[in-house]
Amino acid sequence: MSSDRIFQKHRHPAKTFSLGLQHVLAMYAGAIVVPMIVGNAIGMTQEQLTYLIAIDLLACGVATLMQVWGNRLFGIKLPVVLGCAFQAVSPMIMIGNAPGMGIGAIYGAIIASGLFIFIFSGLFGQLIRLFPPIVTGSVVTIIGVTLIPTAMTNLGGGQGAEDFGSLSNIALGFGVLIFIVILNRVSTGFIRSISILVGLVVGTVVAAFMGKVDFSPVANASWFHAITPFHFAAPVFNLSAILTMILVAIVSVVESTGVFMVLGRIVGRDIGSKELARGYRAEGLAIMLGGIFNSFPYTTYSQNVGLVQMSRVKTRDVVAVAGILLVIVGFIPKIAATAQLIPHSVLGGAMVALFGLVLSSGIRVLGDQVDLSRHENLFIIACSVGMGLGVSVVPGLFAGLPEELRILVDNGIIAGSFTAIIMNLLFNGLGEKNGHLKVTSDDDVFGGAEEAATQETSSADASKKSVGSAV
Numbered sequence: 300m301s302s303d304r305i306f307q308k309h310r311h312p313a314k315t316f317s318l319g320l321q322h323v324l325a326m327y328a329g330a331i332v333v334p335m336i337v338g339n340a341i342g343m344t345q346e347q348l349t350y351l352i353a354i355d356l357l358a359c360g361v362a363t364l365m366q367v368w369g370n371r372l373f374g375i376k377l378p379v380v381l382g383c384a385f386q387a388v389s390p391m392i393m394i395g396n397a398p399g400m401g402i403g404a405i406y407g408a409i410i411a412s413g414l415f416i417f418i419f420s421g422l423f424g425q426l427i428r429l430f431p432p433i434v435t436g437s438v439v440t441i442i443g444v445t446l447i448p449t450a451m452t453n454l455g456g457g458q459g460a461e462d463f464g465s466l467s468n469i470a471l472g473f474g475v476l477i478f479i480v481i482l483n484r485v486s487t488g489f490i491r492s493i494s495i496l497v498g499l500v501v502g503t504v505v506a507a508f509m510g511k512v513d514f515s516p517v518a519n520a521s522w523f524h525a526i527t528p529f530h531f532a533a534p535v536f537n538l539s540a541i542l543t544m545i546l547v548a549i550v551s552v553v554e555s556t557g558v559f560m561v562l563g564r565i566v567g568r569d570i571g572s573k574e575l576a577r578g579y580r581a582e583g584l585a586i587m588l589g590g591i592f593n594s595f596p597y598t599t600y601s602q603n604v605g606l607v608q609m610s611r612v613k614t615r616d617v618v619a620v621a622g623i624l625l626v627i628v629g630f631i632p633k634i635a636a637t638a639q640l641i642p643h644s645v646l647g648g649a650m651v652a653l654f655g656l657v658l659s660s661g662i663r664v665l666g667d668q669v670d671l672s673r674h675e676n677l678f679i680i681a682c683s684v685g686m687g688l689g690v691s692v693v694p695g696l697f698a699g700l701p702e703e704l705r706i707l708v709d710n711g712i713i714a715g716s717f718t719a720i721i722m723n724l725l726f727n728g729l730g731e732k733n734g735h736l737k738v739t740s741d742d743d744v745f746g747g748a749e750e751a752a753t754q755e756t757s758s759a760d761a762s763k764k765s766v767g768s769a770v
Contacts, residue, residue, distance in 0.1 A: 308508040321489060321606060322358075322606060323625060326600045327497065328493070329497040330383060331356075331384070332649070334386055335589070336650075338352075340460075345519070348516075350632065353635035354501070355630060356625050357626050357630065358588055358589050358597065358631040359380075360624070362585030362588065363625065367615045373581040376573070377578075378558070380600045380618065382597065383583070383594070384597065385446070385675055387547050387595060390543050393709060397540075397550030399634045402531050403533055404535045404536075406535075409540055410591065411544070411545070413583045413587030414583065416586060417580050417587070420576045420579035431727070433631075433719070433727070434723050435554070437661070437680050437684055438712070438719060439554075440658060441661070441683065441711060442657055443655065443660075444684065445711040449641065450647050450654050453472075453644065454643075454647025456644055457644075460643065467509060471645055474502065474648065475498045476649070479494050479497075479648075480530050482494040499641055500647070502641065502648060502649070517639070520631070520636035521632050529593060531590070532593070534590065539695055550716065551582070552646075555582055562679045575763045588707075617700045665680060680719075686718045690709065
C-alpha cells in the first residue's frame with residue numbers, strides 16, 4: 300500500500316463503494332444516536348435536530364478524511380473512521396442546561412478542548428501517563444453506568460411523555476432489545492456489527508404499523524441545505540465548561556491511541572510518536588471543526604477496526620469512500636431527518652444495548668489490564684465508580700456550591716474521572732504498578748479502545764472461520 304496515494308486501481312470501483320458503505324453502516328447508529336440524545340435533552344426543535352444530525356454526519360466524514368488523507372502536520376494515514384464521542388453526551392447536556400451557560404458554552408468548550416489537543420499533541424506521550432488502564436477502565440465504566448438511565452428514560456417513551464411507561468412503549472423498547480440480542484446470537488460477521496442499526500430499523504417499521512411514527516420531520520426537511528458556522532449560537536468560553544470538555548477530549552485521545560496501535564498492526568505499519576502526534580492533531584482539528592459548525596467532539600470508532608479485519612481490506616480508499624458518503628449525506632437534510640422517525644421507545648431499547656456495550660468494555664479493561672489482586676486498585680475503582688454513580692443519581696448533592704464549580708462536580712463522568720486520576724496518583728504514582736506502558740512499544744494497551752478493537756477483530760476472525768468466507 301502506498302503511503303501517499305489512496306485510490307489505486309486494485310479493485311472494481313463498485314466493490315470499493317460497497318465496502319465503504321459497510322463502514323458507514325457500522326458507525327451510523329452511534330453517529331445518529333448522540334445528536335438525538337443531546338438535541339432532545341437541550342430542547343431543540345424538529346428543524347434544529349434535523350440540522351444537528353446532518354451537520355454531525357458531515358463532520359464525521361470530514362474528520363475521517365483528515366485522518367485518512369493526512370499530511371506532514373496532521374492525519375495518521377490509517378483506515379480509521381471518526382464519529383461523535385459518547386463520553387461527551389452527559390457533559391454537553393449538563394453544560395447546555397446549566398444557568399448562565401447554554402448551547403454557546405457547549406461549543407466554546409468544544410473549540411477550546413480541540414485547540415488544547417492540537418497544541419499539546421506532541422506532549423501526550425507524557426500526559427497519557429495520567430490515564431493508565433485503571434483510570435480509563437474506571438472512566439469508561441462510569442460513562443456506561445451514567446448513560447444507562449438516559450436509555451431507560453427513552454425506552455419508557457422519553458422525558459415528560461404523556462404515555463411514559465405505557466404497554467406499547469415497553470413492548471417496543473424491550474422488543475428492540477430482545478431482537479438485537481437474538482441477532483447477535485444467530486448472526487456473524489457484518490450483520491452482527493450492524494445489529495443495533497438493524498434493530499432501530501425493524502423497531503421503527505413495527506412502530507409505524509402501531510401508529511407511533513411521525514413522518515413530518517422528513518416531509519418538512521429540504522433536499523439540500525447550506526452549512527453555516529455557529530448555526531445555533533456563537534461560542535461562549537466558560538472556564539469550568541472548558542475544563543470539563545478538555546478532560547473528555549483527553550479520555551477520547553487515550554482511547555484513540557489504542558485504535559491507532561491496533562490498526563498499525565493490522566496494516567503492517569510501525570506507529571511511533573510522530574505518527575501518533577499527527578493523529579492527535581487531526582483529532583484536535585476535528586473537535587474544533589465540531590465546535591465551529593455546532594456539532595460534536597469527534598474520536599475514533601473501534602467498531603470499524605473490527606470491520607477492517609473482518610473484510611481483510613486494509614487500504615485507505617475504502618474508508619475514504621465512507622468519509623465522502625458521510626459528507627454527501629450531511630448536505631441532504633431529507634436523509635438526516637429519517638433518524639427522527641425513530642420513536643423514543645425504539646431508540647431507548649437500542650441504547651440499552653449500545654451503552655451497555657460501553658459499560659462492558661470498561662469492565663473488560665479493568666479485568667484484563669489491571670491487577671485486581673492489589674487492594675489499592677480495588678479501592679480506586681470502588682471510589683471512582685461510586686462517586687460517578689452517586690453524583691448521577693443524586694444530582695442535587697452539590698447544589699450549595701458556586702455554579703462554576705458545580706459544572707465540574709455535578710456530572711458523574713467528570714466527578715468519577717477526577718476521583719480516579721487523583722486516587723491513582725495517590726496509590727500508584729506515575730510508575731508501572733498499574734500496568735501502563737509507553738507509547739513507543741508495540742505491545743501498548745491504552746484504555747479500552749485497543750482491547751475492544753482487538754476483541755472485535757478476534758471475533759471477526761472467528762466469524763469468518765464459522766461462515767467460511769469474509770464479507
